[in-house]
Ligand SMILES: NC(=O)C1=CN([C@@H]2O[C@H](COP(=O)(O)OP(=O)(O)OC[C@H]3O[C@@H](n4cnc5c(N)ncnc54)[C@H](OP(=O)(O)O)[C@@H]3O)[C@@H](O)[C@H]2O)C=CC1
């Protein structure tokens with residue numbers, strides 16, 4: 001058994017971590033923090049956890065995080081980097097669900113996140129927690145940068161094409177749609193029911209902070225710089241990301257075989273039969289990325305469709321997957337979940 005702490009237990013990714021970890025056979029939940037709700041019983045705020053989580057939220061300043069084996073940060077950007085050095089020095093492994101350690105170029109990171117980095121030396125050490133790419137490094141990592149939700153769906157969709165060198169890297173496009181829980185649980189006008197229901201809009205079309213994270217990953221897969229366009233959209237879903245990806249691909253390549261081979265040993269990537277249209281609801285609540293591809297009019301443009309649950313494979317589920325790999329547990333432990341239809 002390992003002792004686990006969660007900083008930011010009242011947010012959407014925090015409560016999703018609790019849902020998954022409460023039933024994990026190798027986990028003892030030791031500390032769950034919230035500044036605003038310190039003292040409140042977790043199950044009083046989240047009745048779905050009644051009978052499963054018998055702890056109260058503690059103030060992050062008071063919580064005994066140093067005695068944990070691993071601490072998850074389900075906090076806004078810029079929080080984990082304030083505490084990671086101290087925790088690592090105490091022998092605690094850290095998994096950050098925010099973006100503090102995702103981008104290796106600190107100048108780029110500061111530009112997009114609007115702050116100076118508090119521990120640049122740890123950015124170099126941190127392992128980007130996309131198991132389908134970095135499984136070996138994750139096994140021994142002390143510090144994991146858990147990927148963003150859009151970056152997970154987009155990178156897994158492009159990976160087989162770029163790793164095989166069959167896509168034109170001068171024009172890669174991702175048109176991605178997210179459910180409203182992607183914006184977190186903190187009140188914001190755009191997430192209000194009356195603002196987001198029965199409407200659909202792009203945002204950040206001329207620049208979103210996931211652009212540099214995804215570009216960094218795609219360049220790594222292809223071994224060269226890529227020209228990448230990313231347009232996110234807010235949809236009236238609660239959970240889910242649907243990424244529609246466009247790439248010009250060399251003719252004559254068996255793309256179905258390429259995807260099936262790349263993901264044949266991956267427990268959480270499902271390649272559908274050629275010509276399928278994956279639905280976000282098929283992965284709702286599950287740690288699955290479900291993918292299919294199309295070649296419209298048999299031209300050289302390939303369209304990849306990639307869906308995830310932003311809170312599971314896009315955040316908490318992937319973080320638990322990383323924990324399993326780091327501690328030598330079966331990678332699927334606590335994550336054998338099937339999407340919720342309807
Ligand atoms: N929502 C999503 O789909 C995804 C989110 N992420 C990332 O995961 C992180 C968490 O997201 P999400 O759960 O949506 O966020 P929420 O806004 O829903 O929750 C944030 C949590 O952090 C706590 N918190 C806020 N400020 C601080 C602080 N200064 N110190 C300690 N705790 C703090 C809050 O509790 P309190 O204020 O009481 O302390 C709350 O529990 C973010 O970085 C987000 O970008 C990544 C992938 C997907």
Ligand SMILES: CC(=O)N[C@@H](CCC(=O)OP(=O)(O)O)C(=O)O
Nearest residue numbers: 098099148149178179180182183
């Ligand atoms: C719908 C929505 O607002 N989504 C968020 C991204 C999700 C997220 O939390 O970003 P990280 O993965 O970087 O942590 C946004 O566009 O800012």
